[in-house]
Amino acid sequence: MDAAKNHFELFGLPTSFTVDTNRLAERYRALSTQARADTALATASPAQLDEAYRTLLDPLARARYLLRLHGRELGRGRGNAGLLVEQLELREQLQEVSNRTRTALAVSSVLTDLAEQSAVLAKELRTLFEDPSTDNLELAHDLVHQLEFIALCRRDAEQRRDALQRRG
Template sequence: MSFAVDVSLLAERYRSIVRWLRTEALLGRETQDAGERPQSLGLVDEAYRTLADPLARARYLCDLYDRDRQPAESAGSGAGGRGSSLMEQIELEETLVAATNRSDPAGAVAKVLTELAERSAALDKELHALFDDPSPENLSAAREILRQLELLSRCRRDAEDRQAVLRSRD
């Protein structure tokens, strides 16, 4: 199993499956029970969204690997790193508040967004490498990186919201 996904190929295959499901429904073919068609389309949509979003894909792979592991193995995978994530979230929020209070808040928020993007890109690269060798240690590290990426994503959305507010004031 690989973490890397060809997004254009994924979109092409998604559209193909959706077309096929809709054609089957329009033609009234009895290949599936009529009640299953909407459910099938919903599952295809959910699968596409999961595979297209790197964070959702990483969450899914971690869950998938956890299901395959024995209960004794997964017992040690607790909340490690969550306290440091909270501290990092507070620090990022403080950085963002400080940026909006500068003489050029739009420029400062843009700089924060660039830093968040750079950190996310580095963590994403590390996540790819960890999923290439899904040992228990690497999966544990992948879970921590996933938590960090989710934190950075939340902070990015917050910074983008603040940036939009600053632009609307101009």
């Protein structure tokens, strides 16, 4: 890939948390066709295009990437007692799902809660990345950690849902 171009520039998109996924898909198809047709003229290899596309398509990966573009590596988040309590409650809620008689409904409820929390955090990230000040980037860093935890919980809940459907 052209080292001077970041993922957003590669696809001709503004560097923003908000991405026009339709335009991203159109540009991905066009660049993929170009890369296959004439690798000498292509701006990126097919593997690099795939990685850039997946990164920009996924809000969590996109937020991580934006932090890196702003010189922030994703390390440990700042200690947040409220977040820790929330994470413990989510874990307990997932554990309790296994003990309920209406497990499928409980898993569905957990997945809905997690989707709602992700949407709220994504909205906050959008606002923070619009003004990437030092304080906002620090807050965005913490929100990305929260989103990572929610994604982990979502995967656990989806695995439980899938197991239930197989038994079902």
